[in-house]
Amino acid sequence: MEEKRNQDHTDFMKETIKQRPLNRRKLVRRTLITAAMAVVFGTVACVTFLLFEPLISNRIYPEEEPQKIVFEEETKEEEILPEDMIADDSQMQPEPTTVPAVEDEQIARILSEMELELEVELGIEDYSALISSIGNVAKEVRESVVTVVGVTSDIGWMNNEYESEGAVSGLVVADNGKELLILSNVNSLKGADSLTAIFADSEEYPAAIKKKDNNTGLAVISILKSSMKTTTLERAKAVKLGTSGSSLVGAPVIALGRPMGTEDSLCYGNITSANNAIKLPDSNYKYMTTDIYGSGNASGILINLGGQVVGIIDNSNNPADMKNLVSAIGISEIKKLIEELSNDRSIAYLGVYGADVTQEANAELGVPFGAYLMEIDMDSPAMDAGIQSGDVIIRIKDTEINNYQDLVNALFLEQPENAVTIGLMRQGPDGYTEMDVNVLLGLKKE
Numbered sequence: 001m002e003e004k005r006n007q008d009h010t011d012f013m014k015e016t017i018k019q020r021p022l023n024r025r026k027l028v029r030r031t032l033i034t035a036a037m038a039v040v041f042g043t044v045a046c047v048t049f050l051l052f053e054p055l056i057s058n059r060i061y062p063e064e065e066p067q068k069i070v071f072e073e074e075t076k077e078e079e080i081l082p083e084d085m086i087a088d089d090s091q092m093q094p095e096p097t098t099v100p101a102v103e104d105e106q107i108a109r110i111l112s113e114m115e116l117e118l119e120v121e122l123g124i125e126d127y128s129a130l131i132s133s134i135g136n137v138a139k140e141v142r143e144s145v146v147t148v149v150g151v152t153s154d155i156g157w158m159n160n161e162y163e164s165e166g167a168v169s170g171l172v173v174a175d176n177g178k179e180l181l182i183l184s185n186v187n188s189l190k191g192a193d194s195l196t197a198i199f200a201d202s203e204e205y206p207a208a209i210k211k212k213d214n215n216t217g218l219a220v221i222s223i224l225k226s227s228m229k230t231t232t233l234e235r236a237k238a239v240k241l242g243t244s245g246s247s248l249v250g251a252p253v254i255a256l257g258r259p260m261g262t263e264d265s266l267c268y269g270n271i272t273s274a275n276n277a278i279k280l281p282d283s284n285y286k287y288m289t290t291d292i293y294g295s296g297n298a299s300g301i302l303i304n305l306g307g308q309v310v311g312i313i314d315n316s317n318n319p320a321d322m323k324n325l326v327s328a329i330g331i332s333e334i335k336k337l338i339e340e341l342s343n344d345r346s347i348a349y350l351g352v353y354g355a356d357v358t359q360e361a362n363a364e365l366g367v368p369f370g371a372y373l374m375e376i377d378m379d380s381p382a383m384d385a386g387i388q389s390g391d392v393i394i395r396i397k398d399t400e401i402n403n404y405q406d407l408v409n410a411l412f413l414e415q416p417e418n419a420v421t422i423g424l425m426r427q428g429p430d431g432y433t434e435m436d437v438n439v440l441l442g443l444k445k446e
Helices: 002-011 024-060 104-118 124-142 230-235 331-342 359-365 404-412
Strands: 145-155 161-175 179-185 194-198 204-212 218-224 252-258 265-277 286-293 299-303 309-314 325-330 352-356 371-376 392-396 419-428 431-440
Touching: 124 252, 124 265, 124 299, 145 179, 145 252, 161 252, 161 299, 161 331, 179 204, 179 309, 179 331, 194 218, 204 331, 218 331, 252 286, 252 309, 265 325, 286 309, 299 325, 309 331, 325 331, 331 404, 352 404, 371 404, 392 404
Parallel strands: none
Antiparallel strands: 145 161, 145 194, 161 179, 179 218, 194 204, 204 218, 252 265, 252 299, 265 286, 286 325, 299 309, 309 325, 352 371, 371 392, 392 419, 419 431
């Protein structure tokens, strides 16, 4: 009985623990909310990183801005004319000097010694030494001559893909601290998918066109210095730019690059003319001819015996009867162009061909001094503004224009899409009348 009572007292302490049923809907909802929050957090983190990472990196590791490239302006040296070399005896007043008496025997002996000194025979060794000296000049500059290779991908008539290569010579013209800058005529590489620069040490580096002048086909090609070996940079120094002009006629020159159409060819010769004009819009370039027989597709540079560049080889302006004679654009006329391209500035396009107004034309025909326009490009900014051949430009904005070179220099100061006011003189029944036209400058198409 008592045992039963004890059992009744302990029954209330026995219970069964059951597990709560799983709420699947709530679990799915929480999982989706967690995933959505993760996606939102990741998106915000990505956007924040993309927006602020460049700013933070530039603060911690500021990127160097390329240095501005500036070439020294040339000073026009006065040429000595043949008649200036003849002294006027009437203006010469010899200083009184005391001449010691010299015996006849002494005079004969002195003359004999002079004749012996003048009778110097040059042998083959002397000729070899001379050629070797010229070769050393070429060898030094050759370190800065680069082969630019353009690779073009295409599909053949059987739907097979193939690659074609073209090559031209270029030269290192500047180093802006961030990039090595190479000048080259890339007209023959038009449409290339990629460019590679091969240096004198046979090292190859990817390159890109920094800026191109569609007038001449000249372009400045850039290579990141951070991608180049130190040994290449030590050898490929910027070349020294010399001067070009009529005084160079008859001067010896060395052609480097691809004057014979093959890589690393070299020729010697002389400049035969240096005052020929190249007919291009908005420019006043001159080119030099030589007696060097080369390739019709020659490229490279002409240097003087001091190792200075005097011209950029370009045979595209040669007449038909001398297409294989190496010619070059004078370096003096394109220094400003190289400077603008090196600084990544586009060349403003007006679209006029011009010349200087001569003293005779001004005195006899009454043509005012300025840039006389002989021709206007079709669909050019000049034609759109109503400028005509025969007009004389005398002013761009507030800059006075006295000759065609002044016009070329003024356009270098402008940019495409700039609106400028051009003052010009136009001939009418009663003579020349001054007028202003508004021009929206453009960019010359290829």
